[in-house]
Amino acid sequence: MTAPSPEPALEADGLGMRFGRSWALRDCSVSLPAGAVVALVGPNGAGKTTLMHLVCGLLRPSEGRVRVFGEDADSGSSEALARVGFVAQEHPLYRGMTVAELLRMGRALNPRFDRGLAELRLDGLGIPLNRRAGALSGGQQAQVSLALALAKRPMLLVLDEPLANLDPVARRDFTRTLMSAVAEDGVTVLLSSHVIADLEAVCDRLVLLDHGAVRLDGAIEDVLAAHRMISGPREAAADMPGVVRAVHSGRHSDLLVRAGAEAELHPVWQEHHVGLEELILAYLENPVVTR
């Protein structure tokens, strides 16, 4: 693995994108360190795809700016484009072309394209190069898309819902290829997902988007350490600061609170472990509390 450079892989500053009268993304400021594997989560319409398109330079921001390794993402320079790999939703490929033809096209369009590497990877997965893309299984098409994106030798790889529509085995194989690329090339990864389970082993950072705004941003470990799930008598719940979500049942309340290990809790509160999925769902269920 290459040593992570101190410059952030991705830096958004007051980034906003408006379509007509509605803002798909607003006041988005995040900084993602190089070498990280970042999960971008949020419900449909949260702004995930918009943010990814801005990062890839497919959209020009309405306000603010986004930089990839120090350069504006929408500069359009071939240098900037070569640094970012993008796997769009549902891994679109030219279905009539064979895998070999797709690789040849990739080679012709990208200066740093490593066709040998892509062939080696696809061969290792048993994907025939003379097969038309449309005749491959969904999992194989996803692998071809990933191989094409990785062959660009990007410094930042952006994947929009890469695991959607894949069966569990294809999902595991895809993730394994992706993690191996992180281990071998030190590529920084930004991936969006509906599937929250399993993200904890794969990602080390989390950006939670909701209604076009960033709700949570940080190392998954730090985010988990900054929250506690507690249960206790209902009358004590009203005085508890930092409540993200409260579930009351009779005389008893379950609270997810933003409080790290340093915060002293009254002994009436019993503490439970907070899981990543539970935490994310609590934030999404409760759009009132902001950061």
Add this chain to the structure above:
Amino acid sequence: MFRFRLDGRSGVPPYLQLVQQVRQALLLGYLRNGDQLPTVKEVVGGLTINPNTVVKAYRQLENEGIVAAKPGQGTFVTAEVEAVAPGDHARLRRSLERWVRDARGAGLDEETVTALITAVWNDVRAEGVA
């Protein structure tokens, strides 16, 4: 070669699971001084885990003096230590066995036993703090 497992439902952070498995394997004698741990790439390929997580676990094990990285060769177990002295280990195990038999006899299942141990552990630890 030592193999790691990953339990997605345990609630323990993945890097800590790896650290604990090495510590436990040492304690149980599955890993010994001089044994090689799998490379980061091998762990990533086997578990579908973020390589940064593996690197972090190995770094912590290094800091604890349990393993050492030899450049170009890999990561090796260097610890001789047993976390619990053999005599204490055997004595504690015997008294726990008695207790677990008692608990089973009283009709407690594994979940209840684990919950009870956690509760007592927390109480005793709180005593020490207060």
